[in-house]
Amino acid sequence: MNQNQNKVTVVVTLLRVLIGWHFLYEGILKMYNPDWTSYGYLASAQGPLKSVFTALANDSSIAWVDTLNMAALVIVGITLILGVFERIGAIVGVGLLAMYYLSHPPFPGLTQLNVEGNYWFVNKNLIELVALLVVYYIPTGQRFGLGAFRKQKLAKTDVS
Amino acid sequence: MKWTRRDLLKGLGGLPILGAVWWAGAASTVGKRKERTAILEQLNITPSLPTAVPGISGDPIRIGIIGFGIRGEQLCRSLGFATKEWIADMELEVQENPNNKGLEDFLKQEKLNVQLAGVCDIFDVRAEKALNSFSTSENKIKRYATYKEMIHSGDIDAIIIATPDHWHAPMAIEALNNNIHVYIEKPMTHTIAETYHLRDAAHKSKAVLAVGHQHRQTLSFRTAKDIVDKGTLGHVSLIQTNTNRNSDNGAWNYEIHEKANEQTIDWAQFLGTAPEIPFNKNHFFRWRKWWAYGSGLSGDLLTHDYDRLNCVLNMGIPESVMASGGVYTHNDGRNVPDVLQVNMEFPNFNTGSSQQPGKERGMTFCYSATLGNGFSRPTILMGHDATMELGNRLTIWPDGGSTRYMEMLESEKMNPRVPIYQYDPASNSPDAVSSATSQYFADKGLMWTYIDGKRVDATFLHMREWLSVIANGGTVSCGIKEGFEEAIAAHMAGLSWKLGRRIEWDPELQIIKPIEGIDLDEVLLSNEMVTADFIMVS
Numbered sequence: 001m002n003q004n005q006n007k008v009t010v011v012v013t014l015l016r017v018l019i020g021w022h023f024l025y026e027g028i029l030k031m032y033n034p035d036w037t038s039y040g041y042l043a044s045a046q047g048p049l050k051s052v053f054t055a056l057a058n059d060s061s062i063a064w065v066d067t068l069n070m071a072a073l074v075i076v077g078i079t080l081i082l083g084v085f086e087r088i089g090a091i092v093g094v095g096l097l098a099m100y101y102l103s104h105p106p107f108p109g110l111t112q113l114n115v116e117g118n119y120w121f122v123n124k125n126l127i128e129l130v131a132l133l134v135v136y137y138i139p140t141g142q143r144f145g146l147g148a149f150r151k152q153k154l155a156k157t158d159v160s
Numbered sequence: 161m162k163w164t165r166r167d168l169l170k171g172l173g174g175l176p177i178l179g180a181v182w183w184a185g186a187a188s189t190v191g192k193r194k195e196r197t198a199i200l201e202q203l204n205i206t207p208s209l210p211t212a213v214p215g216i217s218g219d220p221i222r223i224g225i226i227g228f229g230i231r232g233e234q235l236c237r238s239l240g241f242a243t244k245e246w247i248a249d250m251e252l253e254v255q256e257n258p259n260n261k262g263l264e265d266f267l268k269q270e271k272l273n274v275q276l277a278g279v280c281d282i283f284d285v286r287a288e289k290a291l292n293s294f295s296t297s298e299n300k301i302k303r304y305a306t307y308k309e310m311i312h313s314g315d316i317d318a319i320i321i322a323t324p325d326h327w328h329a330p331m332a333i334e335a336l337n338n339n340i341h342v343y344i345e346k347p348m349t350h351t352i353a354e355t356y357h358l359r360d361a362a363h364k365s366k367a368v369l370a371v372g373h374q375h376r377q378t379l380s381f382r383t384a385k386d387i388v389d390k391g392t393l394g395h396v397s398l399i400q401t402n403t404n405r406n407s408d409n410g411a412w413n414y415e416i417h418e419k420a421n422e423q424t425i426d427w428a429q430f431l432g433t434a435p436e437i438p439f440n441k442n443h444f445f446r447w448r449k450w451w452a453y454g455s456g457l458s459g460d461l462l463t464h465d466y467d468r469l470n471c472v473l474n475m476g477i478p479e480s481v482m483a484s485g486g487v488y489t490h491n492d493g494r495n496v497p498d499v500l501q502v503n504m505e506f507p508n509f510n511t512g513s514s515q516q517p518g519k520e521r522g523m524t525f526c527y528s529a530t531l532g533n534g535f536s537r538p539t540i541l542m543g544h545d546a547t548m549e550l551g552n553r554l555t556i557w558p559d560g561g562s563t564r565y566m567e568m569l570e571s572e573k574m575n576p577r578v579p580i581y582q583y584d585p586a587s588n589s590p591d592a593v594s595s596a597t598s599q600y601f602a603d604k605g606l607m608w609t610y611i612d613g614k615r616v617d618a619t620f621l622h623m624r625e626w627l628s629v630i631a632n633g634g635t636v637s638c639g640i641k642e643g644f645e646e647a648i649a650a651h652m653a654g655l656s657w658k659l660g661r662r663i664e665w666d667p668e669l670q671i672i673k674p675i676e677g678i679d680l681d682e683v684l685l686s687n688e689m690v691t692a693d694f695i696m697v698s
Contacts, residue, residue, distance in 0.1 A: 017174065017177060020174075020177075021177065021181050024178065024181045024182065024185070025181050025184070025185045027185075028181065028182055028185030028186055028189070029185050029188070029189050031185075031186075032185065032186050032189035032190055032193075033189045033193065077178075077181070078178060081174045081177050081178045081181070082174040082175065082178060083174055143170065144170050144173055144174070145170075145171065145173070145174050146171055146172070146174070147171075148167060148170050148171040149171050
């Protein structure tokens with residue numbers, strides 16, 4: 001492994017852990033707050049997929065949507081921080097971020113609700129999404145994370 | 161297989177991070193919730209639930225509507241009767257704005273056990289509109305030429321009065337004297353003398369009188385009452401209420417119908433006791449702009465704000481009133497002011513105190529209105545311990561100088577910039593409100609309230625309560641006592657503006673203190689400006 005590759009691995013590992021940290025913290029806050037709901041966020045959705053998101057805010061579906069969102073956040077957080085099944089975690093995270101991005105897209109002419117900063121097509125959700133694609137394509141769990149044990153285990157099985 | 165320490169570190173390095181983030185998130189959320197619970201337990205506020213109203217059984221109550229204009233149509237919708245024209249308009253509206261829930265709400269509204277039996281409107285077009293929409297082969301609706309014919313017909317159990325102000329009391333008194341139930345729009349009366357006559361008639365009558373202050377059904381106001389009663393705000397020394405409108409509709413310049421003429425309108429009946437003038441469409445459709453038929457801001461909009469607070473605080477009639485203002489934004493021939501400031505004094509009123517006894521007493525109710533600016537100023541109750549913003553939502557902020565919350569403020573468990581209580585029964589229901597004027601009423605909690613997160617028309621609840629009392633007995637939330645207080649307070653404000661002086665209430669004798677050489681009712685009704693300072697506009 002050349003030195004440059006090594007540096008890339010370190011940086012991607014760092015990226016993986018930080019994104020995992022972000023997801024986990026968001027998930028935990030929701031998990032411990034029974035009053036939390038994504039209702040307002042979904043009901044105020046904007047843009048071309050508005051009807052899809054407002055439909056999710058329905059009385060019958062909102063409890064499921066809330067639980068799934070919270071569970072997905074925590075699972076993405078755990079897999080990315082611990083470095084195990086991180087590619088699955090990264091894909092789930094990309095899915096979540098894509099939905100967040102599309103429900104309140106920073107398109108010109110749409111009202112931007114509860115955002116800090118100014119955005120034109122590109123916002124932090126989109127950037128984090130692309131960063132997660134990097135995490136997906138450059139797995140680092142074997143360098144730092146429980147993936148290291150999986151590698152050992154696999155190696156052992158191979159030998160026997 | 162042997163793992164080195166290095167392998168372990170690389171393999172398990174994520175665990176402490178996971179633990180730290182988990183702990184930080186859980187501790188912060190649980191900690192905040194605990195603080196909130198501690199504050200809420202200390203405040204001990206119980207959000208109000210709607211009162212159960214006994215069902216209206218038996219034969220349907222036969223209702224006659226007097227006045228089928230803008231408000232009359234709205235009241236009929238609250239009873240469950242919408243005109244064909246309105247339904248068609250709303251269907252178009254929904255196509256343009258799917259968030260407009262007006263039609264959906266109307267169709268979902270509970271059906272009341274009533275029969276719309278008669279209509280009385282002196283403008284043919286309006287009376288025919290009602291007949292065209294509501295008269296069916298099973299239920300023929302009769303048009304009455306005068307309110308007296310309707311009251312004495314024997315076919316009507318209850319009337320709804322949605323006429324210009326100067327007709328309110330004569331119609332209500334006639335009905336009550338004949339034991340016909342009355343739902344009367346605000347302001348309850350047009351003159352001081354009428355207010356007493358109507359009170360006598362209501363006391364003597366077997367019929368039920370309800371005054372149309374529908375916000376008494378709004379849950380946030382009931383919750384606000386609980387908040388004030390528990391001393392959450394401490395001593396309230398100042399209340400600020402406002403009217404902020406900036407549109408022709410908001411300034412009462414309603415549409416003049418193309419078919420309006422001397423043949424289609426019974427002009428003499430419109431005038432009634434008002435000064436005789438030749439037929440005038442402007443006066444007929446925009447009557448709120450003249451003292452002869454209406455009472456402008458003091459009767460039309462101050463009454464809403466006064467009664468909203470009277471239902472929370474039960475403060476009664478002010479000991480004195482001072483008003484000022486003028487015709488500053490719509491100099492179009494009207495003689496009621498369009499900018500008005502009213503200060504009502506309640507020197508002996510007290511909402512409780514957290515300081516030494518006797519230090520705090522008395523309150524000013526300040527109403528500030530303009531029809532030339534729509535910036536939304538909230539209603540605020542200012543207490544020594546906290547400030548409450550009152551509308552369909554309630555928000556309470558602790559005051560930096562509070563005695564009651566001193567410890568919590570010092571330990572930074574409370575912060576004057578962070579609300580300690582918020583009540584938003586609508587938090588689950590985003591809605592579109594169609595016009596600026598409806599937004600004005602909606603923000604004030606005058607249009608609807610929310611029950612289990614569902615929007616309910618406050619007027620519907622108010623009428624249902626009236627009908628239930630008619631059928632089952634009991635008391636209405638806005639009856640003659642509340643109506644009397646509202647009317648007297650409004651008349652004091654109107655008089656003060658017209659005379660440019662302080663108007664006082666005598667709580668012993670229960671009269672407005674007389675002013676030598678002045679007939680107060682004559683002043684109140686006069687279309688002429690009484691003081692020289694005002695621009696002559698008539």
